[in-house]
């Protein structure tokens with residue numbers, strides 16, 4: 339599932355291939371991907387306009403629009419909003435060559451295209467989401483949208499003091515607290531498990547029982563794990579060998595001590611951890 343590092347990779351992909359370009363045609367290939375907007379309204383808002391800038395917080399991505407040709411004195415345009423759901427990713431095709439980013443599989447790039455943004459020269463940016471949990475829509479004001487969702491600060495933007503103060507106000511088990519997007523935005527299931535593994539913290543440990551050393555470690559590892567993944571352009575196989583992420587799944591073993599990993603549903607999510615390194 340795309341988490342903060344994957345969505346940051348999508349943002350940079352748009353910045354690289356689509357910013358400053360006029361969208362000649364919008365094709366909605368599966369209307370179920372639309373949220374709070376009709377097909378006609380999405381097309382009317384985007385078609386003929388330029389992608390001007392991107393804003394990301396957590397797993398939420400917004401793309402600014404402006405009239406093509408630098409027209410002024412026009413009503414402010416809404417922002418295009420993309421959420422990548424379970425299996426979302428982007429691809430860009432130019433002169434028959436397709437570039438894909440995280441999760442992209444060039445062999446099946448056409449199968450699950452939900453929205454296509456075509457540019458004047460025949461190139462196009464495709465939004466793929468096989469499972470249809472992702473969303474495309476329009477928002478007038480990204481800040482108001484994020485406030486309404488009670489989204490916390492971005493996990494790669496928050497400073498240590500703010501993060502620890504917010505964390506200490508929470509009750510309950512650490513893993514579900516880390517997944518709560520109102521604490522910080524962007525941590526999902528996989529990277530929450532990784533942070534806890536790196537800090538040797540049991541995922542069911544109560545926040546109130548964490549030592550200062552463990553709290554400091556959580557901040558440091560949140561930044562390290564997310565930034566390492568952004569730096570790897572979300573290619574998870576390139577992450578450090580000592581990461582738990584390579585061992586999730588059946589018969590996974592701890593990369594430190596080879597203990598068989600425990601699998602447990604915690605906070606409604608499948609959680610992997612090492613019962614030796616992360617004692618209760």
Ligand SMILES: [Zn+2]
Pocket residue numbers: 592593594595596597612613614615616
């Ligand atoms: Zn271990």
